[in-house]
Amino acid sequence: MSNPENASHPTDSSVVVLLRCDEYDPARVAETVSRGISMLGGIRQFATPEDRILLKPNLLVGKRPERAVTTHPVVFEAVARCFQEAGATVTYGDSPGFGRIETIARRAGIGAVADALDIPLADFRTGKTVSFPEGHAIKQFEIAVGALEADGIVSLSKLKTHALTRMTGAVKNLFGCIPGMLKGEFHGRLTDVERFSAMLVDLNRLLRPRLHIMDGIVAMEGNGPHNGRPRALRSLLFSTDPVALDAVMCRLVHLEPTLMATEVWGERLGMGRHTRITVIGDAVESLACSEFDVNRKTDFSVHMVHPLISRLMKNYVTPRPVLCAERCIRCGNCVKICPVTPKALDFQDSGETEPPRYNYKQCIRCYCCQEMCPEGAIEVETPLLGRIARRLPL
Ligand code: SF4
Ligand code: SF4
Structure with missing residues (x-):
């Protein structure tokens, strides 16, 4: 991975912007988010005033922001303001494992931000069948109507450990676009991590978010994605390539990217790259944490x-x-x-x-x-x- 700030990059590489951000100070986060989007070409690359943009944070369960389970509301607010200032109509949504999304969003602090900025919840309860014949693992998905109605999706993932996929980042964040308990059916049908990960990549190939932003200011290590420990990684990441973004996430926590099946399938199915990545902004080495508690062992399939x-x-x-x-x-x-x-x-x-x-x-x-x-x-x-x-x- 190369690391030239604002340098030109090879056309056959994916760009990931990595920026240091020490805390959830609203002004600091807003400045960093704005700079990150500018380094990828500016907000006009991602939205016009006519666009309906769906923000897809990680709202797994209703926990306070400091527990590092969900995308932090300050990051959500900074991104929402950027798109609103560009004239786009912004909505947000996610489909949690249990419970009402309204309650979960409120506990996670995102509900209050959404109310203040007049951002409505998109319909993530109703699903619509979408055929995807080019899918490798799945040729038909049931997708939340709120995701299908948007002109563009901006994924706001949280940097966390995950028992099945080791880490949950940009690629896995889209799993929340499948309504409610239907998600469990995928686990029942795709019973190994390889096929499950190929399905996640298929889902990304189908929905193709315009932009991926990852909240790694305070990440989660250990018994994630719900009950792990918060760990400051002081990082915000930006990319149009979710596979490359997750590869940089892996480097930050000293995990070999190819140990994540989503990385392998992501490159194999042409969704993105875990090799040939140009990182701009801060150096990975300056923010990486070798003590981050994540499964780095080789497992047997x-x-x-x-x-x-x-x-x-x-x-x-x-x-x-x-x-x-x-x-x-x-x-x-x-x-x-x-x-x-x-x-x-x-x-x-x-x-x-x-x-x-x-x-x-x-x-x-x-x-x-x-x-x-x-x-x-x-x-x-x-x-x-x-x-x-x-x-x-x-
Ligand atoms: S199959 Fe059931 S018991 Fe086994 S890991 Fe999955 S949820 Fe837990
Ligand atoms: S193990 Fe956890 S989820 Fe299961 S019944 Fe006990 S508290 Fe509830």
Whole structure:
């Protein structure tokens, strides 16, 4: 990756703007967002006064901004103002795992900003079937009407860890354009991270946001994307190429980009590049954090071997969700979100007086339960054999 500030770049490379921003100070963030967009050619590249622009923040659950689960409202505000000043009509939307988007947006601080700037919520409850014959993993999507009605999408992702995909960034942020519980069906149909990631890339190829901006001022490490620890990375990232943007995100946290299947599929399917990237602005090395807690181990794809070995590997090698009974409040979110039938974790005969229990034979390791637990009571652990296998020089 090269790093010339405002330098011309090879035409066969993708440009990512990386800018240092130390805190969520509104004036500082507004200046940095404005500079980042200018370095990509200016707001006119991304909107005209006639355009309806959808802002797609990460609104996974309703947590306070300082928990670093959701896109920070100060970043949302800075981007919204840029597009409004360009004359565009701005809406926003996301489809969370559980709950009403209005409540979640309010808790995350974005609802108040949207009210103040008169930005309505787009319809993310209703879906419309869109055929995508060139899709690799999926040839037909159900997409939120609010995303389809926009002339252009601006994705506002949050830099966080993720149990299934290691990190969630620009490419994965569009998964929220699929309404409500329909998202679970994708986990049920695409039961390995490879096919699931190819689907995410297909979704990006279909919706093609005009601009991707990532909030990494305070990121999330560890047990993400919901219950990890905030970690200051002091970074805002901008690109029209979500694959390149995620590659720079990986470099910031010392993760080899090709360990993320979305990166591999993103380049293979022509969505973007994880190689040949020109970074402009601040140097990756000046903001990178080698201590960032993310899974950097090579995992074994259980789907590339004989079914019998695959079964054994799933039971004894592949990381599994583990429930901590002391932290469980028996809310049942994990049971509701589990996409397999019969459920791979359930209250069984306890009548919800005891925490749910796993049936690991049934579990497809999608980690949706870990993602949606409000108490951080579920963590992903690698069995002993898996930990040993990761040390082998393969
Ligand atoms: S989501 Fe978490 S707190 Fe709720 S029942 Fe499951 S493990 Fe317990
Ligand atoms: S138990 Fe958890 S990881 Fe297993 S299939 Fe259900 S939601 Fe996915």
